[in-house]
Amino acid sequence: MDCKQLALLKEIMEISFCLVETNLYLDTHPTDERALRIHNTFAKKYDELTNRYRMKYGPLMPTSMSKCPWQWIESPWPWEIDYSKCD
Numbered sequence: 001m002d003c004k005q006l007a008l009l010k011e012i013m014e015i016s017f018c019l020v021e022t023n024l025y026l027d028t029h030p031t032d033e034r035a036l037r038i039h040n041t042f043a044k045k046y047d048e049l050t051n052r053y054r055m056k057y058g059p060l061m062p063t064s065m066s067k068c069p070w071q072w073i074e075s076p077w078p079w080e081i082d083y084s085k086c087d
Helices: 003-030 033-057
Strands: none
Touching: 003 033
8 A cells, every 4th residue: 555545544534533523512512503514514525535535445344346356455454554654
């Protein structure tokens, strides 16, 4: 995994965390329009980033479509990634 791929993966993980947090907040504050706008902004960014990742590096999840051969198995497992190598 090169540094560009790792940077994109980290950004996806950050946006994913924000989506979970805004989702939890909206579960208890469903009429908060500002929070919903923030959540939707993160959702759009997440879709853009994950689409870019899939196009360049292959599937992020086993539920994604794949070229032949099955690409999912080619990616390193999360515990195999050295997240500090490009800091």
